[in-house]
Amino acid sequence: MTAEKAQRAADLFGITDRKSVAAWLANMAVEAGIQPKRENLFYTTPQRLRAVWPSRFDPRHGGRHDPNAYLRNPERLANLVYAGRLGNGDTASGDGWAFRGWGHLQITGRANTLAVERAVDLPLTAQPDLLEQMGVGLLGGAYYWARMSQANRLAAAGEIWGTRRAVNGPAMLHADEMVALYQKALPHL
Known part of the structure; x- marks a missing residue:
C-alpha cells in the first residue's frame, strides 16, 4: 500500500481524525494485508x-x-x-x-460494488480486474469506511472494537489482531 494513495483516498472521503486513520489502516491490514485482493473462499474442513x-x-x-x-x-x-x-x-x-469480497476492506455484494462504482466513477462491475488494483482498493475501502458503514464515526468516538464489527460483521474475525495493529499505528499519526 503506498502512503500517497492511502492519503489521497482518506482525504477524499474525510478520514482525517487520527483514531479513524489508525483504525482504518488496522482494519484494512487484517482484511487484506498490504495488497488488495479478492476473497477466495477456499475452505478445507x-x-x-x-x-x-x-x-x-x-x-x-x-x-x-x-x-x-x-x-x-x-x-x-x-x-x-x-x-x-x-x-x-x-x-x-x-x-x-x-461480487465476493474485494479490495482492502473486502467489499462484498453487487449493491455495495455498484455504490462504490458510482462514488469513484470507475466501471468496477464491467472491469472486475480493477478491483485488485492498489488505488481502487484504497478508494473502495475509504468510501465504504466513511460513507457505507459507521466505522469512521465509531473510530473518531474511540469505539475501535465497533469498527471491526462495522467492517467484518458479527463474527468480528481477527478483532484482537486489528486492535493490536491500531495501537501500534496510533502513536505514529
Whole structure:
C-alpha cells in the first residue's frame, strides 16, 4: 500500500481524525494485508465452514447444507453464501462469486460494488480486474469506511472494537489482531 494513495483516498472521503486513520489502516491490514485482493473462499474442513457460515452449514443455527459439498470449491461456496444478499441474485446467477469480497476492506455484494462504482466513477462491475488494483482498493475501502458503514464515526468516538464489527460483521474475525495493529499505528499519526 503506498502512503500517497492511502492519503489521497482518506482525504477524499474525510478520514482525517487520527483514531479513524489508525483504525482504518488496522482494519484494512487484517482484511487484506498490504495488497488488495479478492476473497477466495477456499475452505478445507466442515468445522471451519460451520463456524464461519453457521446459518448455511450448522443445523443448530438453521443451516441445512452439507459442508462437504462446498469444501475446496470457492466459486460454489460464494454463490451459496452470498446468494440473495447484498443485491446479489440467486445461486445460479453467479453473483456470489462475481461480487465476493474485494479490495482492502473486502467489499462484498453487487449493491455495495455498484455504490462504490458510482462514488469513484470507475466501471468496477464491467472491469472486475480493477478491483485488485492498489488505488481502487484504497478508494473502495475509504468510501465504504466513511460513507457505507459507521466505522469512521465509531473510530473518531474511540469505539475501535465497533469498527471491526462495522467492517467484518458479527463474527468480528481477527478483532484482537486489528486492535493490536491500531495501537501500534496510533502513536505514529
